[in-house]
Amino acid sequence: MRSRSRDPGVLLVPAFALLAVLFVLPLAWFFVGVFAEADGIADLADWFAIVLTSRAVVTAMITTNWISLLVTAITLLVGYPIAYYLATHTGWRFALVLFCIIVPYFTSVIVRTYSWMVLLGRNGIINQALQSAGLIDAPLALLYNKAGVLVGMTYVLMPYMILTLYAAMRGIDPSLTRAAYGLGAGRIYTFWRIYFPLSLHGVVSGSLIVFILAIGFFITPALMGGPGDVMIAMLIERAVEITLDWMSAAIMALVLLAVTLVLYAFYYRFTDVRRMMGA
Numbered sequence: 001m002r003s004r005s006r007d008p009g010v011l012l013v014p015a016f017a018l019l020a021v022l023f024v025l026p027l028a029w030f031f032v033g034v035f036a037e038a039d040g041i042a043d044l045a046d047w048f049a050i051v052l053t054s055r056a057v058v059t060a061m062i063t064t065n066w067i068s069l070l071v072t073a074i075t076l077l078v079g080y081p082i083a084y085y086l087a088t089h090t091g092w093r094f095a096l097v098l099f100c101i102i103v104p105y106f107t108s109v110i111v112r113t114y115s116w117m118v119l120l121g122r123n124g125i126i127n128q129a130l131q132s133a134g135l136i137d138a139p140l141a142l143l144y145n146k147a148g149v150l151v152g153m154t155y156v157l158m159p160y161m162i163l164t165l166y167a168a169m170r171g172i173d174p175s176l177t178r179a180a181y182g183l184g185a186g187r188i189y190t191f192w193r194i195y196f197p198l199s200l201h202g203v204v205s206g207s208l209i210v211f212i213l214a215i216g217f218f219i220t221p222a223l224m225g226g227p228g229d230v231m232i233a234m235l236i237e238r239a240v241e242i243t244l245d246w247m248s249a250a251i252m253a254l255v256l257l258a259v260t261l262v263l264y265a266f267y268y269r270f271t272d273v274r275r276m277m278g279a
Helices: 008-035 040-052 055-088 092-105 109-120 125-132 146-170 174-182 187-198 200-215 219-224 232-241 246-270
Strands: none
Touching: 008 246, 040 055, 040 246, 055 092, 055 146, 055 200, 055 232, 092 146, 109 125, 109 146, 109 219, 146 200, 146 219, 174 187, 187 200, 200 246, 219 232, 232 246
């Protein structure tokens, strides 16, 4: 029997300890400290009812889920062909496409958001190019609305979808598609009946990752959205920084955390990491 000191799991102890000290304990202290101000369970329940049924919170939750669903759908539609290309090609083209995905991934979200603000502004590059080409007479409203939020969030979250799909597609045995071609199946039939079903676990995993990240997004919608595009994270920030309503902020944050944990449980349940890595 190996000694416990040789167990590789011991190497995870410092990481878990750091996570507990820097994340779990402050979060628990915040919720305990705020909820301790309530006069019993009944008062706390009344606070939950008031906050979660308020017009602002309900509207923000609907907006958050709708924008997150749209961003997830767009990243899937755009990211799937790119991931498929990466999984089926090699050489310098593969390296170039992967470089274009990885470099923005390691760039600050604020930098990427401000870059899109420069591109989409009324005097931005896109509007100037369209006006110079004679396609439009006046600048288009591409910023400070839902369109701007969708563009910015989709661009920021695209690498998560592409890399997740690519990892899933790399685990698909190429001999299965070659066998289908050998039996006379066409490319479209082979893709829909063999390749796409085998990549569905990557689709589910990528969609859950993007949706989980999208519902808690703050920077991009705050900078690129309009008055009607307030998401739940922005409402929490306003309750903490502007109105100093800590109880409402704690309740909204707790609901957002609960939704995130539930979605992560689905991700953990339906995602086979070993299968995605080709094991």
